[in-house]
Amino acid sequence: METRIKRRRYQHWKTALLLLLPFTVVYVLFLLYPTGRVLYLSFTDSDIAGVGNFIGGDNYIKLIGDKLFWASLWHTIYFILLTVVPNTAVGLLIAMLLDKMKRFRSFAQVLFFLPYILPVSVVTQIWLWVLNTNYGIYNFLLQNHINWFKSVPTAMPAVALVTIWWTVGFNVLLFIAGLKAIPREMYEAAALDGVDKGFRVFRYITWPLLWPVTSLVLLLQLIAQWQIFNQVYLLTNGGPFNKTIVVLQYMYVQAFQNGHGGYASTISIALFVIILITSLIQLKFLSLKGNS
Numbered sequence: 001m002e003t004r005i006k007r008r009r010y011q012h013w014k015t016a017l018l019l020l021l022p023f024t025v026v027y028v029l030f031l032l033y034p035t036g037r038v039l040y041l042s043f044t045d046s047d048i049a050g051v052g053n054f055i056g057g058d059n060y061i062k063l064i065g066d067k068l069f070w071a072s073l074w075h076t077i078y079f080i081l082l083t084v085v086p087n088t089a090v091g092l093l094i095a096m097l098l099d100k101m102k103r104f105r106s107f108a109q110v111l112f113f114l115p116y117i118l119p120v121s122v123v124t125q126i127w128l129w130v131l132n133t134n135y136g137i138y139n140f141l142l143q144n145h146i147n148w149f150k151s152v153p154t155a156m157p158a159v160a161l162v163t164i165w166w167t168v169g170f171n172v173l174l175f176i177a178g179l180k181a182i183p184r185e186m187y188e189a190a191a192l193d194g195v196d197k198g199f200r201v202f203r204y205i206t207w208p209l210l211w212p213v214t215s216l217v218l219l220l221q222l223i224a225q226w227q228i229f230n231q232v233y234l235l236t237n238g239g240p241f242n243k244t245i246v247v248l249q250y251m252y253v254q255a256f257q258n259g260h261g262g263y264a265s266t267i268s269i270a271l272f273v274i275i276l277i278t279s280l281i282q283l284k285f286l287s288l289k290g291n292s
Contacts, residue, residue, distance in 0.1 A: 043055065072245045083221065
């Protein structure tokens, strides 16, 4: 009897290991190995092909004194401030408006989600046309001739505007799902207790019950916006005068334009650590706020 039980357990373990094997192989080959390789390259003076000599922590010492890296880090933080909370707030507002709609709700949801499925090249071309200095719709309506993506005060806010327009549809879907998960009995009970006005209902019913979704959206937005590259590269290319260059673009310049693969790896490791730390801090803060 014991032998049969042991044999059955062995078969279960064997089956489990066989099912896990494909994932483990893919995980090691496409995540663990590249991560370890980048970490190693960050201690070398390798070129873009990964050929170079071990130099210890020289790249990290250089990074600490690199003014352009710190400038790119600040530009990335500035972009995060312009997008993470506003994108979340706009998504929540749109979701609440759609939730109140009686007709054409599905059509409206499709319209708001449509930009999210567009490739970044199409999105940037649309907004380069809309905000064009000479014939852009926005400048024509306001009788302005602002060069939105070439002016220092407006370049990063304009990129943030494009990003919010492009990605807010995903947040809207998450918030709509969260709103639908709130039991309607909660609102009925609140109405019986005299909490029947819009803002009070939002403050005491909707907002607390929607907080888990809100914290998820904020966390996803933070991680995504730390990795900003495409919009900046296509709209401003880091200009004017490197005033919109972000960390990933600086890493790209070092790797593919200057051929400093080892130093680019150092920048990527630094960005990974920054994202990890800020995400953990935000997650801790949001969990404390949700429990308060």
